[in-house]
Amino acid sequence: MYDCDLSFLGLDGKKALANAKASVLTEKALSRGEGHLSDTGAIVVNTGKYTGRSPKDRFIVDDEVSHDKVAWGSINMPFDEDKFEALYKKMTAYVGTLDEVYVFNGYAGADKDYQLPIRVVNQYASQNLFVRNLFIDPEDDEEAKKIDPQFTVIAVPGFHCDPEVDGTNSEAAIIISFKKRVVLIAGSRYCGEIKKSIFSVMNYLLPQKDVLTMHCSANMDDDGRTALFFGLSGTGKTTLSANPERGLIGDDEHGWSDNGIFNFEGGCFAKCIDLEEESEPEIYRAIRFGTVVENVVLDENGKPDYSDDKYTQNTRAGYQLSYIPNAVIPSIGGHPNTIIFLTADAFGVLPPVAKLNKYQAMFHFVSGYTSKLAGTERGVTEPQTTFSTCFGEPFMPLPASRYAELLGEKIDQYHCNVYLVNTGWSGGPYGVGSRFKLKYTRAIVSAATAGKLEDVPTVHDDLFNIEIPTSCPGVPSELLMPKNTWEDKEAYDKTAKDLAAHFVDNFKKYDTMPQEIIDAGPNIK
Structure with missing residues (x-):
């Protein structure tokens, strides 16, 4: 943990708490009223209006870098470059008004040959804890300080866009600029927006290096035989890849290079709805101190009710891959x-x-x-x-x-x-x-x-x-x-x-x- 200068955002003299430990971020989140502790020590937050991704608010800046590469359409919606620059200035100025800011310097990609150094700037300590769980930590503060980020995410849920002025579709926006190498996330507290933004970045950058990027889980047996599992929600991808007899390389995002398979992440973002220890013991037991849980209902004793969909069916838990007993670390396979x-x-x-x-x-x-x-x-x-x-x-x-x-x-x-x-x-x-x-x-x-x-x-x-x-x-x-x-x-x-x-x-x-x-x-x- 160290103080990080935010001059890279044009905020001279503004400091942020960088690469803080789970205990510090949990304490900060609790003291700032961001969430509550469960009976197992996980911090449980409510993400408000946005309990999942907001695809109609996701854009890619259309500029000379992206114009001829991106498959534009209703999924990859173009965003005006000048509008992006104006919004960037407004959001960084907003960061300057916050009493406390949290930064993570780390990596996406377990294979160092294809690793992307990243920086994430967070308004909320709980979101910074999620980022620390989901991406790959540097070994120590000295390594963290030396990281030269190739992509920066600025996630400030408290900043609400003005669609008429900013060119967005609502008060929320998730905008990727491949030219500036920045992701802006405004208006949404849903942690998945951060995770999937970096995934989108990897899906753009790595195929240009002949690496296949994949939305899949991966595991391997004791002899190194590796398997990939692709599947949309409800198909059993998590259940079938979480095999106690096989090591889990990762549950969601991977690359396939000439070196083999590698996980983009250092953690898991598992669904919690109707979670039971008997059917999914690894996930159930991973929800402990250090884990960030979204939109799960707690009783008066802090016990989660995973069957209650009061806020959403899309209840989630973000935890480190090391919380899974049979995790493969580093998360690389053949x-x-x-x-x-x-x-x-x-x-x-x-x-x-x-x-x-x-x-x-x-x-x-x-x-x-x-x-x-x-x-x-x-x-x-x-x-x-x-x-x-x-x-x-x-x-x-x-x-x-x-x-x-x-x-x-x-x-x-x-x-x-x-x-x-x-x-x-x-x-x-x-x-x-x-x-x-x-x-x-x-x-x-x-x-x-x-x-x-x-x-x-x-x-x-x-x-x-x-x-x-x-x-x-x-x-x-x-x-x-x-x-x-x-x-x-x-x-x-x-x-x-x-x-x-x-x-x-x-x-x-x-x-x-x-x-x-x-x-x-x-x-x-």
């Missing part, structure tokens, strides 16, 4: 032997497991499919298809074809096996069939990561254009062919064709995608 794309198909027509060749893998990687269930959102009365480019569309600034190209190159170079695993419904759609049993999905994942599906005979599915294994250790063979589990075969055919058509329609938006990848998708002709 080239993956296995890649698993997880989907929770509520239509019940995708097989529990399918083997994918390179082009099929590129197609499903870009598609990023799962389905929303009825009742999860207002107005959703039946399952709906959901596609998220590369399983992380909100954080991918470059064209999808660049990430797909890198994946194909890595698969070719390192000969990894790729599987599509459906953790959703079998025997019919949601409301008719039933969720595929977790024990069978675990058996599939175990077989895939151990290489036991490599030589299993397969049956080609002509519609979805994938190879379905005829057997898998620990799984009844009759469950592997989805049509066989449906009583109404005609209903299966219709539902399958409908879903296949959604895949094809969604892929039409990728107008720069090579034909080989397009042809690897479903065949609805």
